[in-house]
Amino acid sequence: MATNWRISSFNGALLAAYFIPTWTIVAFKIMVSPIHALFERPNIAVGLFISDHLQLAATGTVRVAWLLALGKLTVVAFFAVFVILLTRASIRKTGGSDEALAMALAIGSVISFASMVMASQVGETAALRLHATELLMLLGTGIVLLVERPAQPQAESAAIADDLSLQQSQFLEHR
Numbered sequence: 077m078a079t080n081w082r083i084s085s086f087n088g089a090l091l092a093a094y095f096i097p098t099w100t101i102v103a104f105k106i107m108v109s110p111i112h113a114l115f116e117r118p119n120i121a122v123g124l125f126i127s128d129h130l131q132l133a134a135t136g137t138v139r140v141a142w143l144l145a146l147g148k149l150t151v152v153a154f155f156a157v158f159v160i161l162l163t164r165a166s167i168r169k170t171g172g173s174d175e176a177l178a179m180a181l182a183i184g185s186v187i188s189f190a191s192m193v194m195a196s197q198v199g200e201t202a203a204l205r206l207h208a209t210e211l212l213m214l215l216g217t218g219i220v221l222l223v224e225r226p227a228q229p230q231a232e233s234a235a236i237a238d239d240l241s242l243q244q245s246q247f248l249e250h251r
Contacts, residue, residue: 080169084221085162088177091217092155095184095210100152103145110141119144121195121203128198147187154180174221181221185214 098118105113114123114137126132126140154176161173192207 080165082168082171082224084171084177084217084224085168085173087217087220088155088158088173088180089162091213092159092180094213095180096152096155096159099148103148103152106141106145110138110145114141114144117203118206119191121191121198121200121207124198124200125194144187147183151180151184151187154183171225177221178218181214181218185211185218188214 102113102116102118105116106119111134113119114126119141122140122144123137126137130136130140132140158173158176158180161167161176164172167173188207188211192204192211195201195204195207
């Protein structure tokens, strides 16, 4: 069973194990208390950029915080769908879960890249390192997903046909 895991599937499962709990907690904190959670460690760069450069009112800041939470929950949802699709071996072997992983990687990369740019603009080095690390993890998995091809069903059918012909020849020999 361990031999039918593709590298991108395994890497995506590891990413899901990090992003699902982390970004869910951050998003729910933003939903409960948008202004306070926007200025906590994972979102400090976005909060400072909004307050310093965009100069939004409180309602505008709350709306941006909720949009950030919605984006993070969207990434979490795609990672969750990806993990659910991984449970079926036939889907995992053929790469049927790659679409959900690709959407999670694309949206998550945009959020991490934007957060990284905002962190560099406001001078938050710890937030810059966090978002750069998340972005590199997402881009690395995206590159593996692009390079790795799904298993070819023709090879499996040829192996099954060879096994059947071998069984038939053995059956005929014993008759």
